[in-house]
Amino acid sequence: MTTSRPPTSPAETDPGDPFLSVRDLGVRFSTEDGVVRAVDGLSFELRRGQTLGIVGESGSGKSVTMLTVLGLHEPRTTEVTGQIRLDGQELVGAGERTLQRLRGNTMAMIFQDPLTSLSPYHTVGRQIAEPYIKHTGASRRQARARAIEMLDKVGIPRAGTRVDDYPHQFSGGMRQRAVIAMALVCNPDLLIADEPTTALDVTVQAQILDLLADLQQEFGSAIVLITHDLGVVADVADDLLVMYAGRAVERGPAAEVLRSPQHPYTWGLLESVPRLTGDVDQPLAPIPGAPPSLLDPPPGCPFHPRCAHRQRVPGDACATERPELPVGRGAACHLSLEQRRTHVIEHRQPGLG
Ligand SMILES: Nc1ncnc2c1ncn2[C@@H]1O[C@H](COP(=O)(O)OP(=O)(O)O)[C@@H](O)[C@H]1O
Ligand code: SF4
Ligand SMILES: [Mg+2]
Numbered sequence: 238m239t240t241s242r243p244p245t246s247p248a249e250t251d252p253g254d255p256f257l258s259v260r261d262l263g264v265r266f267s268t269e270d271g272v273v274r275a276v277d278g279l280s281f282e283l284r285r286g287q288t289l290g291i292v293g294e295s296g297s298g299k300s301v302t303m304l305t306v307l308g309l310h311e312p313r314t315t316e317v318t319g320q321i322r323l324d325g326q327e328l329v330g331a332g333e334r335t336l337q338r339l340r341g342n343t344m345a346m347i348f349q350d351p352l353t354s355l356s357p358y359h360t361v362g363r364q365i366a367e368p369y370i371k372h373t374g375a376s377r378r379q380a381r382a383r384a385i386e387m388l389d390k391v392g393i394p395r396a397g398t399r400v401d402d403y404p405h406q407f408s409g410g411m412r413q414r415a416v417i418a419m420a421l422v423c424n425p426d427l428l429i430a431d432e433p434t435t436a437l438d439v440t441v442q443a444q445i446l447d448l449l450a451d452l453q454q455e456f457g458s459a460i461v462l463i464t465h466d467l468g469v470v471a472d473v474a475d476d477l478l479v480m481y482a483g484r485a486v487e488r489g490p491a492a493e494v495l496r497s498p499q500h501p502y503t504w505g506l507l508e509s510v511p512r513l514t515g516d517v518d519q520p521l522a523p524i525p526g527a528p529p530s531l532l533d534p535p536p537g538c539p540f541h542p543r544c545a546h547r548q549r550v551p552g553d554a555c556a557t558e559r560p561e562l563p564v565g566r567g568a569a570c571h572l573s574l575e576q577r578r579t580h581v582i583e584h585r586q587p588g589l590g
Contacts, residue, residue, distance in 0.1 A: 255282035256459045257306070257427055260320040264298070264305050264483075267314045271532045275301040277483045279319075280562075283476075285426065286453065288460040290474030290491055292467055292506065296528050298483040299463045300349065303429045307346055308336035323427065342372040345425035347417055349432045354416045355404040361388070361415045362400030369422045387418035391448060410441040417448065424456045431463045446473055467510050471495055479503050482529055482539035489566035497581045499568035501546045504580065538571065549576060 264276035276298045283289045291299045304310055306321055308328060321328040323344065328336065348354045355364060365387055366380035375383065381400065388396035391414040404412055413433065420428060430449060434442035450473060453460055464470060470477060474491040479500060487500040498504055505524035526543040529535050537556040541547050547555035550571040562569040570577070 254325070255322075256285045256324055257283040257461075258320070258322040259302075259306070260322075262302065262305065262319040262321065263317070264301050264310070265316040267316075268532075273531045274534060275483050275531055276305070277534075279480075279483070279485050281478050281485065281488065283427075283459045283461065285459050286457045287475045288453065288462055288473055290470030290477045291461060291463045291480060292465065292470060292477065293480035294465060294506075294524075294528055296531075297480040298531075299480055300431055301483075302480075303346065303431060303461060303463060306427075307340055307344060307429070308333070309340075309346075338372075341368040341425070342423045343425060344427040344429065345420040345423070346429040347420045347431060347433045352404070352412065354419065355412060357404055360401050360403055361407065362402075365400075365415070365419050365422050368419065372423045383422060384418070387422050388415070390421075390452070391415070391418045392444065393418075413441070413445060414448075417445065421452055421456075424458070426458055427461070428453075428458045429461045429463070432465070433462070434464075434469065442469070449473070467495065467506055479506070482534055483531055484539060484569070485562050486540065486570070487568040488562065493566060497578075499577050499581075500540075500570050501544050501572070502540045503568070504584065505543075508584075538569070546572060546576075546580075 259282070260280050262276055262279040263274070266273040266275060279298070279302060281289065291302070293299055301310075305315075305317055306323075306328065308331065310317065317329055319329060323339065326335075328339075355361070362381060362384040365384040366377070369375055369380045369383050370377070385396045385400050388400055393399050393411060393414055399407075399411075404415070407415060417430075417433070420430075428449070433449070434445050446469065449460060449462075452458065462470060462474060470491055477488065477491040477494040478485055479487040479494070479502065481502050487494060487498065487503050489499075494503065495507070498507055502524070508522045509524060524543060529539060529542065535542055535556075537554070537558055538544070538547075538560050541555040544555065554571045558571070560569040560571050568577070572580075
């Protein structure tokens, strides 16, 4: 098999060092209406060979966070603060040349909408081969062989023929696979998958998730899986980060977060997931209300306008004091540990975690 970089021997990588480390990340957009605080004080870590699930409703800052890691924000209207370390290298403030070299080669993203990542004017094979040529200096012939190999790997039948098809000749599920092949062609060390299974039917969803797991086994990549669906991360994520209004509200090992969630927002997300076992017809209970405007986020706990538990916190702390997210496993909430434990025991759900 052709690889784009020499394999890293286990001795070269220190398992103690996170491959991706994000510290106190802030992302602000200047808009006509004011400053949008899309990401605020966000920290997380990811090791090689591990998968981090990032969950949260639409608009919670998941995509902006990872686009910022890739350096794909508009520099004139975006203010980025904090640290983003990839394999020890600082990316906040790094030059465009550095970021371009890393994108595709060291880190790659599967975007939310496969159609926006594929040009209708070029064959699928050419679009997979292009980044390979750019990053490895391979010949056209080698790159074409590599494109066929990748299409085959992502489960496209008769890859040797389909390589010359245009995107419109592929089904939706096949286009999604082609986008994954494009992202993986240079064996990225960090793969970011932004809602990679949204809009696909359940069978294809499962195949794509299996595929990511297989490819991770083969290449030892670190994966960030963004999704609004907690059911999807239950099987594949090692760690879980729950985001709300641009902040991390809960994090920890995925199984633990799903088994004993600590934050009322996570409780709400879990209650809106169809039961994985038992009565699948049970109606969903979506979280009442909507996420706040990030032009003027609420003071105190950003979730307080929607939280059914704030009356249980003495005084008006939820509306005035910002709860901090502890380092490691924990949740940013003023409820006592005892109150949270009691809630979890009383509301334990079958099927998750
Ligand atoms: N370029 C931009 N300019 C202004 N606001 C933006 C921009 N991109 C994203 N946002 C806002 O940032 C917030 C987070 O968005 P996003 O990260 O896309 O959420 P999601 O969690 O659904 O991926 C949203 O309120 C969105 O409207
Ligand atoms: S801090 Fe208060 S408002 Fe926020 S989640 Fe906890 S109980 Fe609810
Ligand atoms: Mg998004």
